[in-house]
Amino acid sequence: MRAVTTQVRAHLRSDARDNRERILVVARAAFAADGLDVPIREIARRAEVGAATVYRHFPTKEALLTEAFAEQMATCSAIVDEGLEAGDPWSGFRSVIEKLMELHALDRGFARAFTSQLPNALESAANRDRTLRQLLELVRRAKEAGRLRADFVLEDIALALMANEGIRAETPQMRVAASRRLTALMMQSFQADPVPTPLPPAARLPLSRR
Known part of the structure; x- marks a missing residue:
């Protein structure tokens, strides 16, 4: 009897893990394609589970966002860290913006998650705040080097996104x-002191909303 009970419990735990992973996979795809709404x-x-199952694993939407974008948050932090390590502040700043814009072009939900407030996700919020402080330091260095315009603010990155x-x-x-052409602009x-340089090739885009 004990052996059967143990097997049942193990099976239930395995099902729960499978459900949790499937929810995360679906959430990442949904947020990336359609944003956070x-x-x-x-x-x-889409995950073929009940809403109650989602809430059992993730009590709030903020908790789901935090878990779904944990890897992307780590990637963003690494990008900013690499920018700070660059010998030339402007090159470091440019590299960060280019990589963030490309990441956002492939995953629209991530940028919203990064800039949103996640009050129930303290670890994620702390990581985001650290990354923003690092980004501010990179901006300061690029300004002091005379390459970044003096009136630039972090909100300009939000506008670009x-x-x-x-x-x-x-x-x-x-x-x-x-996105690469937009980033170059x-x-x-x-x-x-902007110096006009050739832009990346233009992509064929619809000129009107379908």
């Missing part, structure tokens, strides 16, 4: 191509 019930439907989110393309590859506008 996807309802929990829709995520549950908002513009990036407006890109509509038929494939992820075309979206990234359009943004970087020229961020410079203290």
